Amino acid sequence: MEESLYREIEEIIEKYREEETPLLCVLQEVQEKFHYLPRNVLGYIAKKMNVPSSTVYGVATFYSFFETNPVGEYVIRVCKSTPCHVQGAFNVLQALKRELGLKEGETSKDGKFTLEVTSCLGVCGVAPAMMINDVTYGNLNDERVREILALYRR
Amino acid sequence: MFYRTHVLVEMTSSSVAFGAAQVKEALEREIERVGLKNEVKVLETGSFGASLPSPFVVIYPDNVIYAPLRVQDVRRVVEEHLLKGRVVRELMLAGGLEWKTSEFAFPFPLAKETRVVLRNSGFIDPLNIEDYIARDGYMALAKVLTEMTPQEVIEVIKRSNLLGRGGAGFPTGLKWEFTYKAEGQEKYVVCNADEGEPGTFKDRLILEGDPHSILEAMAIAGYAVGAREGYIYVRAEYPQSIRHLEEAIRQAGEYGFLGENILGSQFSFWVKIRKGAGAYVCGEETALLESIEGKRGEPRVKPPYPPQKGLWGKPTVINNVETLANIPPIILRGPEWFKSIGTPTCPGTKVFTLTGNVNNLGLIEVPMGITLRELIFEIGGGVRGGHGLKLVQTGGPSGGTMTPDLLDVPMTFDTLPKYNSALGSGALTVVDDTHCIVDVVKSFGEFFLHESCGKCTPCRIGNKRIVEILEKISEGKGTLDHLEELLHLGRNMKMTAFCGLGQAAPNPLLRCLEFFREEFETHVKEKVCPAGTCQLKSLQRTVR
CATH class of the missing domain: 3.40.30.10 (Glutaredoxin)
Structure with a gap:
């Protein structure tokens, strides 16, 4: 993944820093940007937010509006x-x-x-x-x- | 600026699906073209009510309704009516209805309609706080903050006997009281706007048409229970509701109805929106809390109930959108007024959504205690295509199944359980007799299979097995043993599922197995579908 994409994810996480438990908000906004949530992105979010990656993956696969595979435009x-x-x-x-x-x-x-x-x-x-x-x-x-x-x- | 005329365009998700946005655009374009931009203002409003043609446009103060108004007719309306002052009769709503405003009543042909919850929907521009204020908006909040103690507020709500409109019908005043009495400095108010029950869209229309009423009610709840923060959890499928709420929160903050020291009092309150991500189970209150906490939306063990341990473990009051919309009028007009509507044990109004095979689709707010017969045959205009009525699913798949023998039962939270049914969210899905019962029950089953959160086995596996068996039956591979197995599965799920959703999932199945036993048996014994709409239809043809 390109360096700039990682920076964008960091910006989104930063935006919600004041919020309590913002994982869902972060995933929603990241998905808006990339249309889906690739596994390496989920891992990166987990690391940056200091949440176990199993938790992030568990949330991303629970909700039907989150896509973990590429989707169409x-x-x-x-x-x-x-x-x-x-x-x-x-x-x-x-x-x-x-x-x-x-x-x-x-x-x-x-x-x-x-x-x-x-x-x-x-x-x-x-x-x-x-x-x-x-x-x-x-x-x-x-x-x-x-x-x-x-x-x-x- | 003063405008001599206002053009009100109904803008809900349904009217947008009919092209209301394009009509509004065309109106604005034409009005500018003829040079009336400074005299005529085009406004978006919420829903005008049940079963009205769309796009629905009202010229005010002339009280002329053009509906359905198509884009190609906009120019004529603007040139003739707005510019020359001549009403375009042939584009007016058939029957030439007159549009009058009177408080809480909407004198459409829907004589039974009583508007409390939808008092502003269709009358105001939801994106303009001044419209809301002009109709007594934020008066209840002002009254509460200046004249009442939190205990007095709770007492008024308790005396009104307002029952939770999300489906369970729990007394709202008690919920508030429990939260008020719970120990803790930090408390929360949560608005449940995760309206996922199939056939229900009342909350969406309230949020789209009158978002400030929810913010005002949340602030009142916050004052009553001692909370400084509120969350509205809105489902992801409602982008327009979210947009309207965001704008409403911004304006309320600007006007000082939300934020620090509201109206100069010691009370401060903030509201935040949390967006769902497509999970029906999050409508269950504890699953909703889990979701706000950024987790998988799986229900929690109860007790402790949210008033003791809710959001982030703090005392939390969770109310449905429709419940909250009742709060400001109750505060302003008093509990006795509220109790004069509806039935003694279940006062107030209920918003019903008419869906399925009925002539007039839409929503209607009527006093509690109305019968299904009135709702479907008077307001709904009867079953579509002149077919017979097979069943009405009330409150969505997890509600109750009403068969034609129950048409005259008063619709309230307390009477329906006596008939193994439930009022639930107020959704009414009418199914006509051209539909096969196996197919209909399978459609409910597939819903629960898709939406089960998977936490407990009875719900996760039970729904899977139910759908599998129903599939076998509709393929002509069913046996009488299968029917027994369905009963067995259903009863076990009812007793052992972890949360209310899993326990409610087999309700339609069990009721239909009882009432439509014969039709199920025909499927398994004779391998024929009497209605001819499940997959057996083709089988039936090849056999003959």
Whole structure:
């Protein structure tokens, strides 16, 4: 890893120095920068924050928004909880799989998209729904999925 | 600056999904183009209520609603209505509803709606503290700091009999009292905004539409229990809630409602936001505390309860967003007023979210004690497509399963447990009779399998086995023994799981096995799915 990246991580840790137990905040911000949390980065964070690396790794693998493997530029999270399920979430997932040529948990070869399923996004009023990074899309059907993907393919 | 007209654009995560942001942009662009920039102001507001078309735009003070307003129609509205003063009738909300404001009531066709928690949502610009102040915002905090002792505040909340709106329904006043009485210099107030229960989005709309009400309530709680610091734990899926809260905290600090010596009193209070990272179990209060402490969000052993040993081992009061939103009105209007709404044992209102196969999706705030029939058939407009009602899951997967025979039970924290159900968070997921029960129960099971934190075996392995068996049944490989095994697993999980989530996980399964026994048996005996929506459908076709 490049020297400058380590410096950026140090800056993030420094930013939260005043906070009590800021591990989650640090991991969130580091992931925002690098899109995922590589193992050597986790080790470096552990060393700098003086926390056992097993703890850091345990936290990073516990929460579904933390990625320990490389992900695409756009992470698509399709809700499959019951309110979306009974409104056709299965078909939306099929449409996404077909359009992207990906299975759940896979990333496209060009590094653009990662497809994941998730629990309730809290927008059940417009079910079925999905999130692409931090933008929410609702009332999905095959056509809407194609339109939305076109926006990100440009 | 004085504006003659305000254009209110509903801006919630759901309306954004319908293009509300683009409509707002277009409105601003067109208003500037026609030279009305100094006369007309475009504001973002929170949710206007249940089942309204989106994007939803109100012209104030004209009381004209344009909904759904599409980007291509914005120019006409601006040129005709705002510039020339001619209402564009054909773009108005069907039925030509009149929009009137009156305190705590919202006279939409939703006659039963009573707004306490959502009193400001849709009426104010959540990003402008002055809007909140104009509607008695921070008055309750001022009253508490100048006229009341902490004990008096706790007494008022206790007398109001406000029950925790996160799902468990524990008396809020008692929680505050326990925390107040607990030994210790340092205490904390935590707002649980980790709303993960599928079908629930009430907290999101409160946070997006009225963030200051939560900050005010947290400060009041802090004064009552003797805390100087509060944390709001918001789930990562709610970026807009986080943005609104950040701005609200900044403004409240600027105006002196948060920080050192609030309103010149001896009381100081700060609020910080902690963002979740996608773990349903963190909605469990002790798991949430673990998460704030930077650990894996695994529940703790109780007792000790958080009022004794909470955040960093210090006494902590944890309240849900909706619970907190009730606090300022109770302080201002008194416990007797609060008790005049709802039922004697469960006073106040409840925000319900209507989801699934119902005609009108959305949220509605109504007095406690309303029946499911009123909620689904009057407010919700009935089951979509004219289908029959199969079941309603209340309070999400960990709540209760209501079958059509229970439509007239009053919805309160105390009545539903008598029917093996629970009010929970107020989520209502309507499932119509075109759905297969095995498929629906499997969808609940998959949720718990995905979200089990893995700490205890009954939950970690139990949910896995439940999903596996349900899969076998829907593949036509089920036996009657499997149904017995499901019952056995479910009952054991209920008795032995470590936390409330694991204990609640088998609830829908157990209830459905009882009520829909016949449909399960048809699956395993005849290898046929009567509804035809699980994987057996194709099997059924090849057999015939």
